[in-house]
Amino acid sequence: MSFSNPTLITFMVYIAVMVLIGLVAYRSTRNLSDYILGGRRLGGVVTALSAGASDMSGWLLMGLPGAIYMSGLSEGWIAVGLIAGAYLNWLIVAGRLRVHTEHNGDALTLPDYFASRFNDHSGLLRVISALVILVFFTIYCASGIVAGARLFETTFGMPYEYAVWAGAAATIAYTLLGGFLAVSWTDTVQATLMIFALILTPVVVVLATGGTETSLALIKEAQPGHFDVLQGATFIGIISLLAWGLGYFGQPHILARFMAAASVKSITQARRISMTWMSLCLIGTCAAGFFGVAYFTANPHLGDAVAANPERVFMELSRLLFNPWVAGVILSAIFAAVMSTLSCQLLVCSSALTEDFYRQFVRKDASQRELVWVGRSMVLLVALIAIALAANPNSQVLELVGYAWAGFGAAFGPVVVLSLLWKGMTRYGALAGMVCGAVTVLAWKEQGGFGLGLYEIIPGFIAATLAIVVGSLLEGRSPALVARFEAADKAWRQASR
Template sequence: MSVSNPTLITFVIYIAAMVLIGLMAYRSTNNLSDYILGGRSLGSVVTALSAGASDMSGWLLMGLPGAIYMSGLSESWIAIGLIVGAYLNWLFVAGRLRVQTEHNGDALTLPDYFSSRFEDKSGLLRIISAVVILVFFTIYCASGIVAGARLFESTFGMSYETALWAGAAATIAYTFVGGFLAVSWTDTVQATLMIFALILTPIIVLLATGGIDTTFLAIEAKNPDNFNMLKNTSFIGIISLMGWGLGYFGQPHILARFMAADSVKSIAKARRISMTWMILCLGGTVAVGFFGIAYFSAHPEVAGPVNENHERVFIELAKLLFNPWIAGVLLSAILAAVMSTLSCQLLVCSSALTEDFYKTFLRKNASQVELVWVGRAMVFLVALIAIAMAANPNNRVLGLVSYAWAGFGAAFGPVVLISVIWKHMTRNGALAGILVGAVTVIVWKHFELLGLYEIIPGFIFASLAIYFVSKMGAPTASMVERFDAAEKDYNLNK
């Protein structure tokens, strides 16, 4: 542990700073709206960076670099798909959703929005969407805990079981205490740390391998196909990787950032900041995995941990190439990526349980203080379930993320997108979209049909279900009136 002492001290300082931010946010949290959406007070910079950081979880510094290290540039189609999907989400959904949620009962959660937007008196739409959130987000939370455990395991030589708890504890602490404001403020710090790590690390790896020409020659010598974007791919393979971009329209933890923006006017500036950050981060991620091929082929004596688990490529490069104090800062970036996404997911699960089950069905007249404390208890409960799911040391981060991402993208993506651009969508159309999307993902994943990523058929079938079922009925006059008022408000203020 002596070698790791500087890294350990850096981690402790970083975690202490995050918990301190949580305590500061605690003082600004007075009611459930503050706890779940920060009182809709986020400016453009915090909206942009917290949306980015909550999106880019541990897979950004572990899963994706590992995939590039193993397969070369052919895995970068994921990054291209994500950039396109994120931009379209900012362009078509962000501003409209911010306005629509305000016009539809000042909705705090997606189930709340769906219920108000489609005047669902039965509560069925709220229940089904909240259940989808809990099922897929618990899997997503497990992926974050696995990533955190891998980090602590490889950095401090802990057992996997101990690392699970160590990795999750700090995130649970500041989310539990500070709610949405803590999550958003810490996300901004974490996004800054992540971009610093992903710009600096590839540069140092390049210098360590002798510059661009030498590095590229070494990568080519290892396998010329590493440069081939079409290596071991097919049309279906490329479409599957690009299809990750469809997931953005349905991710509750990202959509919550749009809902929490202080105004529609903030969205355009936030979009520019967020997309710049995202492109730089994904470029750095691809470079880390790609240049890592050259480094470890030149230094096979230290390649053991990466050959054993390719998702450790960033971790090992940071430990090998940097002073332990700098390595501590860089490895904190992985912790930042894990914590930023895990905290958002815990909070969304908590808000679904508190707002959409507890308040709606059990305690309609519960006080704001009671609801905030129930929300905190739910953070703890979901975290414990996710830790139990993450207990298998053979879990892979990217595999868990891809399933949860597809589940949300197909179940909620078409419903959210169509609900903010088409006034004739109905409650039954929304129900059909959520059910068809979720079921398609589960069935497609189970049978692995055509080798196609399950989000694509899920998104297509859900969209068709929404359209055809909505055509069988008609929205009420008040639904159309609210939609038109929100769209007018959006166009006046965008």
């Protein structure tokens, strides 16, 4: 696929703006708190759009439209699960986590919060949680770099080995320079681009196909089963798709946005904005894939690229239906989906290495300036490792990405939720839950779900929850932990009024 020069120019301008934002954020970064959490001063709009953009990766504009194009509305159950999970995450976790992290040593990272919340002086809880983050997110980063490389490769005709570096360079640059502020500000721009593309594209597709009635008639003629939300579905299959929503409770890059919010009050506004943005984006991406069937049924001579790879349906519709200047904006939106998530993953990995390893075990008395530069160095280190993993796009390590979401959701989700709701939770309970959740997901996946076809996050989440309860009851309550929990919970209730 080749785009004309206006498209290339638009795309390059977009990348230049992202790097410029990184330079501006660089001037506002004075200490490690600024670099990791933006000094806890994100407003409601930035918190909302940054959380949304960091969540919705390239799958939103490639994977999901392709699945809907191939299988119809029965693939839309995952969107229902994601919306429900994200809403509950904002409602139950966001405000509480913002307050509890501040009351527990002003924690800057999730491992830091766990260690402070449960008085883990051994460092074991911090190390295990940081290792889970590093392993899964380094693989996630490799996946994002591959997605960006494929976009550069197919759009600009670059050899893959050069496209890997081109796709990663801009994201590495602004993340390394500006840290959390750069990532959050660029996420806001990227979220705006994404919703623009996802609302505009399906509308233009329907108009180009002759209107809504004509489009629906064409789909019914070509793929009548696409209208059936239960086509090929089983009870376990639907439950598994809905269970994707459970993953939100344990995603470090999303939870970091809650921790960085300026106040609990701003989170209420952020929840409304984020859920509106997310719902519109998911409706738009499903509509693009669904009505794409009508367009390529009416224009079969244009559908070879989509027939070869359904995940290109959104890109092909953009290329065929828009003016080259507008197509450049749509292309930027696709790359924005990749960049927004990749940048957050790089920063979370850097935070774990800097705050939870370097500061805790290497140089406890390191200056803020030193820690910021260590953080920047860690961004570059993780990025280089991810690029090395992405050098072979068919590497088997990328197969792990399919259950990295489940791994985080099961390992961290129950620990986060119960740590915010149950004052009787203890260090042993947290350790047991984290280990049981991760191990159950890995074992379930490796054994092919034991023939049940159930998404691995469900048994992982259940096992982790039971392990937390049993481990905590066996250890017994600590008066100090209970007192600190009650103080934080009281502060949250007062701030929520």
